[in-house]
Amino acid sequence: MKLSGIISYPITPFSADExxxxxDVLGETLERLLQNGSDAIAPLGSTGESAYLSLEExxxxADFTVKTVSGRVPVIVGISELTTLQAISKARYAQSIGADAVMIIPVSYWKLTQKEIFNYYQEISESISLPIMVYNNPATSGIDMSPELLVQMFNEIDNVTMVKESSGDIQRMHKLYALSSGKLPFFNGSNPLALEALCAGASGWCTAAPNLIxxxxxxxxxxxxxxQLDEAREIFYQQLPMLNFIVSGGIPKAIKAGLVLKGIAAGLPRRPLRGATVEEITLLQSLMDSQSQGVEEALISSYQTI
Known part of the structure; x- marks a missing residue:
């Protein structure tokens, strides 16, 4: 399976009592993401508050998303676990329900060595036949995988076929390209770097932004x-204020608040995460309104408010 384009993240909406x-709302938001041009759907990432769900949830x-999408685009199920056995269990479940791939990020209490990280992915790979997207996001996982390690795993672990790079360092993407001679498909996971990453050869962009824009x-x-780079720059700068807000405000909170402003009963993040403040909602509404404004006006307006 060769993926490219926009990989969209859905929220996980909760009942009022959490x-x-x-x-019903999850289904509604999935349909919106499909209508908005998503090339794949990736449930159970940070946008989906995966860390705050029970195993049964x-x-x-995962099951509901695979059934709802129903083969219209690939579904890439997110997995983030401390232990290899727990990650294998989830990966096998994702395969059993018909997921097309898994996006896996190790999380750590004790700092893992490069060999321990390599073994984590190797043992998962040996347990499934699905493609694995290795997800590097040191800010949330506590683990920073070097470009050298990522390329090594791509070369030496059968089912490791792609990388999502979310460190926020464009040089990492340049290095992934150089070290693999352009053979390793990498995806941008840092919203404000979308234009640079795609120009640097990223296969696509993993983002929750289609929920709102x-x-x-x-x-x-x-x-x-x-x-068409002139057109691309114009489109990017129209989005940049919203992308900066989503990242700085906390993705689940920002996306859920924005969906509520659009009339979708997305609810609140699960505690201890908090919902958007009145000030944040006011700014978010302004940013959503500015999507129809000119690029320069939108940029000036947003940066004066933040």
Whole structure:
């Protein structure tokens, strides 16, 4: 399976008492992501508050997403576990329900050595036949995988076929390209770097932004792919204020608040995460309104408010 384009992250909407998942709203948001040009759907990442779900809830969301998407685009199920055995269990479940790939990030209490990280992915790979996207995000996982290690795993572990790089360092992407001679497909996971990453050869962009700004992420990808860089810059700068807000404000909180402003009962993040403040909601509404403004006006307005 060769992936490219926009890989979109759905939220996990909860009931008002946080004790269950609102599958009606989850279905609604999945349909919106598909309509907004998503080339793949990636449930159970940080946007989906995967770390705050029970195992049964994780399975329910994975199963519901695969069934709802129903083969229209690939589904890449997110897995983040401390132990190898727990990660293998989830990876096998994802395979059993028909997921197309898994996106795996190790999380750590004790600092892992490069050999321990390598073994983590190798043992998972040996337990499934699905493609594995290695997800590097040191800010959330506590583990920073070097480009050298990522390329080594791509070369030596059968099912490791792609990387999501979210360190926020564009040089990492340049190095992934150089070390693999352009053979390792890498995806941008840092929203404000979307234009630079795609121009640097990223196969696509993993983002929650289509929840709030519709087809603009896909338009950016298509413009870069077509070599229309002037158009790509214009599309990117229209999005940048919102992308900065999503990252700085906390992704689940920002996306859920924005969906509520759009009339979708997305609810609140699960505690201890908090919902958006009145000030944040006001700014978010302004940013959403500014999507129809000119690029310069949107940029000036947002940076004066932040």
């Amino acid at each position: 004790r269950s998942i609102n599958f 994780w399975r329910q969301v 519709g087809k603009k992420p896909k338009a950016l990808y298509q413009s870069v792919a077509a070599g």
